[in-house]
Amino acid sequence: MVTRIAVVEDEDALGVLLRYNLEAEGYQVDVITRGDEADLRLKEELPDLLILDWMLPGLSGVELCRRLRQRGESEKLPIIMLTARGEESERIRGLSVGADDYVVKPFSTPELIARVRAMLRRAKPEKISKLLAAGDIDLDRENHRVRRAGREIRLGPTEFKLMEFFMQSPGRVFSREQLLDGVWGRDIYVDERTVDVHVGRLRKAINRGRERDPIRTVRGAGYALDEQFSATKSSARRAVERAQP
Structure with a gap:
């Protein structure tokens, strides 16, 4: 409940799936369907971790990631990028704008959850300490x-x-x-x-x-x-x- 994860994903079915599985792990989840809306909301309050789709209406995930890294308050925000693009050049581009990890669709939900845990252990150890x-x-x-x-x-x-x-x-x-x-x-x-x-x-x-x-x-x-x-x-x-x- 106290570890907040924002999911920026315009596919409704995938957003519901991610919310269900992340909440089952005890996280508080906020699903946003547009990149421009996410940009505004993340200026008001930052989550502990961001799961960000590559292709979004309003503002692309790549551009949103780039903007977040340029702001002092969000430059260290853990970001996992989701995309259907699996080519090496595209993965490099996603990581070069500041994503910490990269998951290609379709993906294994347990694997994504494991990546979330691993990233929180590194970036927010106080969030998972017993x-x-x-x-x-x-x-x-x-x-x-x-x-x-x-x-x-x-x-x-x-x-x-x-x-x-x-x-x-x-x-x-x-x-x-x-x-x-x-x-x-x-x-x-x-x-x-x-x-x-x-x-x-x-x-x-x-x-x-x-x-x-x-x-x-x-x-x-x-x-x-x-x-x-x-x-x-x-x-x-x-x-x-x-x-x-």
């Missing part, structure tokens, strides 16, 4: 467990996703709308005030006594995981690390 840590809080994605200073914290499914979302990007301020998209998904309507309710529940669960609140409220903007909290190791964690061989 364990996240911030300050004295540890989050285990695989077993859905959260601990603070060694004690178990019981979180509901939504609060767990919120904590995971914050811990992936310490210091970044997320608006309520961004939190709704990242945690609840774009296909579900939830009032923005619901975000405040669940952030309140999360704070109540993770904070005890005089413990420092790791979640920072930014007036008029949204919420963030305090980067100073994230950078601080607790004495409990230091003790555990010293005890390890």
Whole structure:
């Protein structure tokens, strides 16, 4: 849910197939059918990885890839290009404008998924790590467990996703709308005030006594995981690390 993949593909059937298989792997998927529309939307918000078709209406995939590489904010965006062109000269052209990988249609869906995983491991290792840590809080994605200073914290499914979302990007301020998209998904309507309710529940669960609140409220903007909290190791964690061989 928290790893976002944009698929720019004008073949409806293929777009549906890619969305289904990628969502089955736990990714949040946004399918765009035109190159010019993708260009505008990617200026507003970048995904973690882009799957880009070569031939698109409005703006070709090759030109879109070239533009993305010229922008500072997207110059390192992982891009996999899809195309029916299998000639060596065309593959070279796709890679020369900035694509990181190249898949020729028709392709094996499991192979594409494997390429996606491999690229995320290289470019966004924090997105696939099973364990996240911030300050004295540890989050285990695989077993859905959260601990603070060694004690178990019981979180509901939504609060767990919120904590995971914050811990992936310490210091970044997320608006309520961004939190709704990242945690609840774009296909579900939830009032923005619901975000405040669940952030309140999360704070109540993770904070005890005089413990420092790791979640920072930014007036008029949204919420963030305090980067100073994230950078601080607790004495409990230091003790555990010293005890390890």
